[in-house]
Amino acid sequence: MLIDTHAHLDSPKFDADREAVISRALEAGIDTIVNIGFNRETIPTTMALAEKYPFIYAVVGWHPTDAIEMKLEEDLAWIEQLCNHPKVVAIGEIGLDYYWDTSPKEIQHIVFREQIRLARRLNKPIVIHNRDAHEDVVRILKEEKAEEVGGIMHCFSGSPETAKKCLDMNFYISFGGPVTFKNARVPKEVLERVPLDRILLETDAPYLAPHPHRGQRNESAFVRLVAETAAEIKGISLAEMSRITSENAQRCLGITR
Ligand code: NI
16 A cells, blocks of 8 residues: 555646556555646646546645636635535645746745635645745745644655754655655655654656656656655665555545545
């Protein structure tokens, strides 16, 4: 048993062989996949996957790089309505992205804050995207009392100090392909320090493929490679790591299967 807590299997990069990709994940022992819909195009395609496959769950929200395209009131109402769906387990991925710079910071902040408020109102956990914006992400999470709902720091790339602040706000720290890279000193150090009961594993497929597939298309089956690295760093067996992180994901997202 293994859970990929963050995938984009609805991506056009899987149009030619999506069924095969999903079969390979099942064969590799991945029994639950959480797919993320993060804008006007990917929310409907994510919902379609979650409705088609019993083991695929959905997270829906508005990504910071697309913040400029959000019709705030209308799209918040859309997300709120989708949160009633039994397969929607969290709101995300939301947060801040100062790397791509496609949406002005002020707009990213409004869209982020409004979705945290919605999550608190609906009592749903949140999935956080954070790229080069550690300080502002932590500050806004604190100001908006995100600790009331908690959630997932997706593909965490910050320092051990930032991880500690997120743990204190009831977040789980999720690790993906980058922790397997040979030169990944900081992610490995963070993984060493995060308590076992707060670790999650993910792929972010089709992005961020783990070693030895670095640079290629990622897929959910590869979460096993992340689990192997995590088990090695924590000094436990792959089976233990798989069981613990699966229980963590189920607890965090309220998945009961
Ligand atoms: Ni993502």
